[in-house]
Structures are given as structure tokens and as C-alpha cells.
Amino acid sequence: MFKITAKEVLAPNVTRFSVEAPDVARSRQPGQFVVIRAEETSERVPLTIVDSDPEKGTIDLIIQDAGYSTHCISCFEVGDAFQDVLGPLGKPTHLEKFGTVVCVGGGVGIAVLFPIAKGLKEAGNYVITINGARNKELVILEDELAKVSDELIITTDDGSYGIKGFGTTVLQGLIDEGRKIDFVVAIGPTIMMKAVAEVTRPYKIPTIASLNAMMIDGTGMCGGCRVTVGDEVKFACVDGPEFDAHLVDFDEQIAKHHYYDHEQACEMEKIIAEAEQERS
């Protein structure tokens, strides 16, 4: 069992957990994830390792309450324990000194972006981070990102904080200003990563995206996370989760995300029914 040592609500429906997992804390590298199974009967959910403390033996995970299983996980409290935490999984981010790097993150993708931005900074890059959210309330990890970024730009869809608009617009602006950009990392909703890939494609700026594919085991056993990259089929769990954003078939990924919508909705109805029963 993997005990929860800290819990913090970062934004509405966005929770940060510190979890005791000493072996994972020691061996993990930026870009890697764990698969957690909250209880015996739970689904297995992949979550990026945001940070770790090898001394204390803890890893930090950030989860957005976006459906049945993530809702159940978000309800865990300090002192509770997850049944299984398996990792670190996936290939670590390839970190080298590229020069100027732009990290574009959206929504809870910021949680995935943070360790990569930190790693790129430590590798000697000049890091520009674009942290996008729907509104001010949903901006997360601002202080942490500020520490590892040479420039931090916040955008909100509604203009309630930072620049009004999307990260892609800011990125396009940087390119138009003539800033020399050597490498771009895009992490967030699939549609956003696709948009970033389209912005950098004409300029041939190397761009990677970290896919949040659906997974079961996270170790290559099921192939449920198949992704078309160029003319090859890869497994996001063992070959990724990061891929060349100019080669990923994002439309396929978007379609895959909707495959279990109906089942998800049925499970959510269960939660609502339970809640209503408790109330009455």
C-alpha cells in the first residue's frame, strides 16, 4: 500500500498528492509516470510524476477530477493509501542543451510540463514557459514554474489573468518577433497539442508532445495506448509518452478519448445517485 502524506487542492477539481513510494522516488526521471490503482476494484489510471523527494521517499502527483475514476482518486485523504503505485513508467524526457526552449502547457498538462521544464532548465537551456488555463482560478504551479523558467507567460481563455487568449497565439507571437526557438514542448489537451504542432511545423522547430493515452497496465501488455506516429504504430506507455508532435496523429488520439464516454457517463450517474441517496 502507498500512503498519502500530503494533499493540497490547487484549483477547483485539481488536487496534488504526495505519496510514499520510495523506490519510484529514487529512480524516476522527468517525463515519467506511474499507474495507480486506488483500490482493488478501481480502474488503473496513469499519472505523471510531477516531482519527487528521494530523501522522504515520496512522489508528487497532480490529478484533475474529470470523470469517475479520477473523481474517486481525488476523494482520498492524507493517511489513506493507494492499493498500487507502479513506476516509474515510460521513457524519460530526452534532456539536452538545445538553446532556447518554449514549454507550452494547458490546463492540468502543466503538471506534466513542470518536471520537464525543470529538467530542461537544469540541462542549461533558456526556458520560456507559457502556462495556459481557462481562467485565473485554474492557473496552477505558477510559483514552481517561475523558479525554473527564464520567462513565464500566463494566458487565460477569458482574460481573467495574464494575457487573454491561447498559448498558441503567444507562441506564434514569439516566432513573429523573430525570437530564435530551438525546441518546443507541448503538453495539455490533445487539441491544444495539435494546434502547437501546427504553429511550429512551418518553421520546422523540433516539437514534442506528451500524450495522455488511455492505458491499462502501462507496461506494454495491452496495447490500448497505440498511437500512430508517422507511418509507425507505437505504444504510448513504453515507447512514449513523448513523441515528435509533427508526426503524431492527434485526431486518432482525440477519437480514442471518446470511446468509453458512454460507460464513463454511466459510472458518473452511479456517483450522483449515491450522493443523492446520502442526502435524502
Add this chain to the structure above:
Amino acid sequence: MAEEKRSRPPRQKKERIPRQEMPVRPPEERIQDFNEVALGFTEELALIEAKRCLQCPKHPCMEGCPVSVDIPGFIHLVSEGEFINAAQKIKETNLLPAVCGRVCPQEEQCEQVCVVGKIDQPVAIGRLERFVADYEREHAEAEIPEIAPATGKKVAVVGSGPAGITVAYELLQAKAIVAAEIETIKKMGAEIKLDMLIGKTRTIDQLLEEDGFDAIFIGTGAGLPMFLNLPGENLNGISSANEFLTRVNLMKAYRDDYDTPVKVGKNVAVIGAGNVAMDAARSAKRVGGEDTEVSIVYRRARDQMPAREEEIHHAEEEGIIFNLLTNPIRFIGDDKHNVKQMECIRMELGEPDESGRRRPIPIKGSEHTVDADTVIVALGTTPRKFIAETTPDLKTSKWGTFLVDEETGKTSKEGVFAGGDIVTGSATVIKAMGAGRVAAQSIKEYLAD
């Protein structure tokens, strides 16, 4: 002298006892649930079947068994009604008789060479094995075998399948073998570490250099599913048999109290014809219900199907359709990226290929489409690469299997042994256990040096 002249009465031919059938639940009942299809011998049936064994002195059956179970010995005990002792007799060399009695391909092993089989149907060794194992589980307290005195040596067993648990068991026990499964091994002093993915959480080198292990056995199996690499294979609704069966079985999607979703449409196509394909097809029928049509799509003919005859027979009884000499060439999706059809081509059999089976050749112009809203790909598996990738001095074949010395299970790396599917590619439970026994013996010798 008249007596002598009288022709001898024909020798009373001892009436031959026919091979006893195992009671099986009727197809229409069993497709409603996930419970076992075959019910196993009753005590009466077991006693009758055991009498069919000739107790022949050569007992070729034992040579036909990868772990050399004392087959005549245990069958003799069954015929005496000593069912628990019979189970313990098997467990002298095979820890998992309940499993092997069910999944071993006896028709290619012990039963294939059974002497009775030369004139009649062979003794039902597998069914008897299953019976005594089940009987023991229901009637006896599993005893903890005598544990060998501690040697101060530490061995890491990576993987808890049949090869791995055999190694752990053999290394811990001194002599009398009574029962074994994970719980027994724990009670015997093994520490079981879950959520420990070797090659990721810790590496082989870390186990040897930092964690103080004197030897390592790797029994991590072959877990990476193969796909067809055809256009459209990434459409929604197309999954590996590994994914489908993991959802249904391991993650219990069929139970309401589990959160795992699983989807089965109205037209399920299972690609492949091995035991896993049969399992997937029959599970799909159970998940989908009566309106779901499930077919096995296979490029060769019935005689070349690699599944066990029993599995094929059960599948047929349950209404699985066999679409043979047919090969998919691409998958066609709808506007939601969900698979809806499959384009196939008919095949004919040519000359035998390297595997000895007749090579399937596409028939030109025979392309046709079939409806399929769920496709399950069951083409076999290859080893995963975590350990090979992080242990450069471990030699592997081009298929990713570990190269070992067959006699000892030794890999190219000092102190590291391997066995089971990671060495052979996907094979059987009993072969993995055989490899585990070999490796355990050589680990003992290695540690004694």
C-alpha cells in the same frame, strides 16, 4: 484326452473400460456466466478412470511430462481412493496440479505416449490430475513444507508466473513437498514485493550491486502483444486479446462492483486461432450476450489451428463461427473512428513452410468485406524489453528472448538465470515450471560454490 481335444473356450476378454468423460455444463447454460465449463471428475469417475492405467513398467507418460510427474504413482493412489496422497505425489515435482490439470496440452505430452492409447483412448491423466488437485484443495489443509535452513544467501525472483514461483519454491524447501502457491511461498519465508517492475523501479544491476542479491532468476514471460500492422488497426474497437482478457478477467469487467469498462459490439471478429483466441472469442460471447455474433478469423484451415481440440470443440458448441482460410487486409471505420467493417481476402493452402504447416496463399480477386464492430487481435506475444534495455550484458535473440544455457538456465550475465516464456517465447505453464526446476537446481549449485 477328450478334454484336450476340446477346443479352448475363447479367453474371456477382460471388458475394456472406456475413457471416462468429464461432466460439462451445457453450452446454453455456461454462456450466461464466467464459471467453469467442465465440472471435473466425481470420485466415482476418478476411481473408474484410474483403473484404466496399466501401471506399465516403462511408463512413457513420465517422459512425456516436462516436469516428470510420477504419473503411474499418483494414479495408483487414486485407484486406492487415496486422493490427497495422490495430489501430494504430483506436487513432488509439480506445484500447480490444479492449473496444469486444466491447461496442459496432455494430448501432446503424457497422454500422447500413454501405452493404453496405442489400442484405445489414452488414460485421462489430465482429468485425474485436476480431480486430485481440486479434491485436495477442498478437503485438506495445505501444509507448509519443511523449510531448508537459512543459507544466508539472497535470491531475487523476478516474475511470479509458473517459472518464478517454481524457482522460489524449490529454493526454499528441503524435501517433503506438500503444497505450493504464492501463499505457501510467503509462509516459507519469501518476501513478495508487488508493484516492482524490474528494469524500471529497480534494475538487475541494482539488485545485484546495491540490494545484496547473490543470484537472480528472471521469469517475466512474454507480455507484449503482436498486432497485424494493417491499415486502420488503430481504430476504436480494435484491441489485443491481452487488453480484452485483462479487462474481462483480471480486472473483472463482468462484475458490477468493478470499475473496469469493456465493450463488445454485435459482430466480433477474433483474429487468430490459438488457445488465447478461443478464450477471447468465448469471453466475448459471454460479455456480448446472445445477440452478439463472434467469429474466429484464421488464415489457415481447421487442421492447422494451434488451439487445443477441446477449446475448439467448446467454442463450436457455444456458437462461435469459424471463418477459416480468411485473412484481414484492412479495417474500415465510421465517422467516429470506430471500426465497422473489415476487408478480408480468401486464402488457399500451398506447400508447407518452415513451421511445417501448409503456407496460406491469398486467392486473387477474393477480397470481400465483413461487418465487425469489435476486433480482437490474438496473434501471440513477445517478451517486453525493460530488463534487456537496462541490462546491456544480458544477451537476447532478435525476438527479444533471453539466450540461456538450456541445461542450467544460465544467462550471459554472472549470477543471472532465466526461464519460461522470456526464454522460449509464449509456451505452456508446464514448460515454464520445468525451466524453473532446472534453474533452481543450478542456482543452488551456483550459491554453494
